[in-house]
Amino acid sequence: MNLEELNATAASERLAQAKKRHHIRVCVGTACQALNSEQLAKELQAELRRRGQNGDVEVKCVGCPGLCSLGPLVEIESQVNGQAAIAGTEGGQRKSILYQFVKPEDAGEIVAHLGGEPIKRLETPLDQPFFTRQTKIVLEHCGKIDPERIEDYIAVGGYQALMKVLTEMTPQQVIDAITRSGLRGRGGAGFPTGLKWGTVAKADPNAYPTSVPVGIQSRKFVICNGDEGDPGAFMDRSVMEGDPHRILEGMAIAAYAVGANHGFIYVRAEYPLAVKRLRTAIRQAQRAGLLGNNIGGTAFSFNVDIRLGAGAFVCGEETALMASIEGGRGVPRPRPPFPAECGLWGCPTLINNVETLANVPPIIMKGADWFASIGTEKSKGTKVFALTGQVAHTGLIEVPMGITLREIVFDIGGGIPGGRQFKAVQTGGPSGGCIPAQFLDMPVDYESLAKVGSIMGSGGMIVMDDSTDMVEVARFFMEFCMDESCGKCIPCRAGTVQMHRILTKIQEGKATRRDIQILEELCDLVKHTSLCGLGQSAPNPVISTLRYFRDEYEKKLAADETNGKTPQPSAQVANPSA
Amino acid sequence: MSADPTASDKRYKIIEATMRRYGYQSHGLIEALHSAQEAFGYLDDVTLWHIARTLHLPPSKVFGVATFYNLFTLKPQGAHTCVVCLGTACYIKGAREVLAALEAEYDVKAGGTTRDNQLSVLTARCFGSCALAPVITFDGETIGKVAPATVTQQIAQRLAAVQQTA
Structure with a gap:
């Protein structure tokens, strides 16, 4: 597919959509799907067929619109005057309503009310702060497009950025644009993305001995880190489920910029829906000639493979992740050399988080200055x-x-x-x-x-x-780190066990002031001597709860400690190494 | 081994296909283990040895990888599985009590299987369905906003339903 074909597909898809009087969008993200939203979509379709309305109403299964606590969510966008909207125009001529807690049984009522008054019982306002206070860049298409149809993505301007990069920009111009935008890694540490891309682009693939498997031609790699292991985090999952083509486009642009021809998406096996949608997206993009050899009729070739994680938190660390892609145990190794110079199979490798890559296409299309205008001085976007x-x-x-x-x-x-x-x-x-x-x-x-x-x-x-016990929170996270420590370096392997033991002792009311002191010493030791990010950051929950909720720890000390003498000011038991 | 089970059992063909896709190279090991676990439900010695031989890897490496990752299990699971999410959001909304209720009802420890091999009670780090916390799954079906008082009933109902159809 070249630029003209891409534009033609987008135009015809937009025209087809503009002919529909109503668009019913049903969220089929993991959370809503668990509440039977796929059945709901089927019921809606059946109801429309029964009424002979399936010609001018479209039911679309979309990714997560965000407000999971009110799911399953159904958004209905209708034309106001019944006139066919002009392709591409938004707002004005269309109005949207949002229904919450929708059950499959509600399908008939929803269809009956199409074009009329909204159903009061199900309606939830779209102008509530939850929606109006947000600024959507990464999630702009989540909840709007069908993640299993490439045409939907193309219709909203998808793959335009890739075409622009391939036909109008040099790799250096792409890197400059990303650098100027101020985009920083969204995986946590916040390393400047442009700087990372520049390092990989400059790296010599022959600087270190390599062992690339037979059948893979590339000597540089792009990896999308979708190993979202933090409990309580599901941002990357929603993007992978709701807008998978966006990630592929971001990866392809990154690959062009750094000179890679092969990429991997490393996804947790716990996200089966994300894996399925990414696989579908890769297949569609290959068939459309937007991935594979000679993309868009240019000399650039880029292939993407999916690799599944297998339930190891440490694999979110970049060197461990690469060890896992190579088929081994996911244990980290010391850096330097950094992956940008010696990464996957010894080749220069660019590793970016899902969200980072999803930010790339809009930066290319709307410009670095637009992106840099959002956010604060040092944190953009x-x-x-x-x-x-x-x-x-x-x-x-x-x-x-x-x-x-x-x-x-x-x-x-x-x-x-x-x-x-x-x-x-x-x-x-x-x-x-x-x-x-x-x-x-x-x-x-x-x-x-x-x-x-x-x-x-x-x-x-x-x-x-205020009902949350902060010591228990610290113990919960320490237990997590203890279980997930890969065991390679001693501070992390043994330190997390000891810290967990002390926290348990505090919870049981058997600890003394000396224990808190040892806990603080251990925090300092593990933080500064562990090999990788897991160990280096494992004490953070303890350090921060000790800093702000120290009284909760002291209240739990053994009875003779707290009753025997007047409570000491915390300065006297301050961390001696701090 | 008297007869080679890998020759007669069709499920080995699935693993074979995965290994072939990666050109029988070592970087396909984890994918091969995923296929094997999907086909058999767990990884037994025969399968692990078979994968080691086919990929020309030392068995120590194959066993090392299989035991490193939490998702791989070397012992057979019960006919049905119930997984309790212990992610942060579920945890502060009472997942621990939910797990305790299930453990008490079915007389198992987390990670174990009931004596009649019908139900395995497992834990997971996070399903990413935090908005539905606390969350459990029963044979892959997600059940959100569970409570310790009612969760055992929900599982019992589903267990009875699947046993009836079986």
């Missing part, structure tokens, strides 16, 4: 968060960098249910920390979160109310 825990509206949100936590939790999230008080928000999963109420007005960006002892992380955001 938007960030997708999975908002869960004790908050009224749980689901997937995308907000501009620099928004405050208060806006996220109380405006978008709708506050704490059940009349309880906000206590903390946990970001960054087992590698992050708990942020207490006093920092609610802090802007959310990489630097601010690091300053208060947490990290941006991949985007899990778990809200906790």
Whole structure:
């Protein structure tokens, strides 16, 4: 498919869609699917056939529109005057309604009310802060297009960025655009993406001994890290399920920029729906000539393979992930050499997170300056968060960098249910920390979160109310790290076990002040001497809860410790190594 | 081994196809193990040895990989599985109590199988369905917003339903 064919497909698809008077979009993301939304879509289709309306109403199964707590969600977009809308125009002539908690039994009523008054019982306002406070870039198509049809993606401008890159830009221009946009890695650490791309592009594939398997031609690789292991995070899953072609396009652009001809998407096996949709997307893109050899009639060739994880959290670490793709145990290795110089099978390798790659096509199409205009000085663009825990509206949100936590939790999230008080928000999963109420007005960006002892992380955001036991939270995360430690380096392997033991002792009420002191020493040791990110960040939940909720730890000390003498100010038991 | 089971059992053909797709090279090992587990439900010694021989890998490497990853299991599972998500969102919404209720009802420890081999109770790190927390799955079907008081009944109903149709 070349540019003209791409435009023709987009135009004919848009025309076909414009002929429909109503578009019914049913969310079939993992959460809504679990609530029987696929059955609902079938019922809607059957009902339309029965009424002979299937000609001018379209039922579409789409990815996650975000508000999972009200699922299954159905969005209906209708033409206002009954005139055929002009292809490509939005807003004005169309109006949308959103139905919540829809059951398959509601299909008949929904079809009967098409074009008339919305059903009050099911309607939920689209102008609530949950939707109006968001800025969608990565998720712009999630909930709008059918992820299993490439034509849908092409109709909303898909693969235009890839064509533009291949026909109008040099690899260096692509890297410059990404650098100027200020895009930083969305996997957690926030490394500047343009810098990473530039390093891989410059790297010499023959600098290190290589062992590329027979049958793979490339000597540089692009890997999409979809091993979203943080418990409580599902941003990448939603993008992979809701807009898989976007990731393929981002990967192809990255491959062109760095000079790679082969890519891998590493996905958790726990996400079967994401794997299925990605496989479908790859097949469709290959058939359309948008992946494979001579893409769009140019000299550029790029193939993508999917590799399944097998339930190892450490495989989200880049060197461990590559070891896993090579077919071995997912254990990390020391860096340098960095993957950008010596990665998969010894070749220069670019590893980017799903969300990072999904940001690439709009940067190419709308320009680096547009992207750089969103967000804060050092953190550009938007960030997708999975908002869960004790908050009224749980689901997937995308907000501009620099928004405050208060806006996220109380405006978008709708506050704490059940009349309880906000206590903390946990970001960054087992590698992050708990942020207490006093920092609610802090802007959310990489630097601010690091300053208060947490990290941006991949985007899990778990809200906790005053009923949450913070020591238990710390113990939960330590248990996670202890189980998931790969066992290669001693600080992580043994340190997490010891820290978990002390936390359990505190929970049992058998600990002394000395134990807290040892815990702090261990935190410091494990943080600074572990081999990879898992161990280096494993103490973070303990450090941050000790910093902000130390009284909860002290209340749990053995009785003779707390009753014997007056409680000591925390300064006297401060971390001696800090 | 008296008769080679890998010659007669058709399920080995599925594993064979996967290994062929990767040119019998070692980077296809994890995919081969996935295929094997899908075909057999678990990985037994015969299968692991067979994969090692076919891929020309030392058995230690194959066993090492199979035991490293949490998803691979070396012992047979019950006829039905119930997985309790212990991700953060589920955890703070009471997944631990849900698990305890199931463990008590079926007299198993997490990771174990009931004595009649009908039900395995397993745990998972996170399904990514956090909005439905706490979440469990029964034979792949996701059940959201469960509660310790009612979860055993939900499982019993489904168990009875599948046993009736079997």
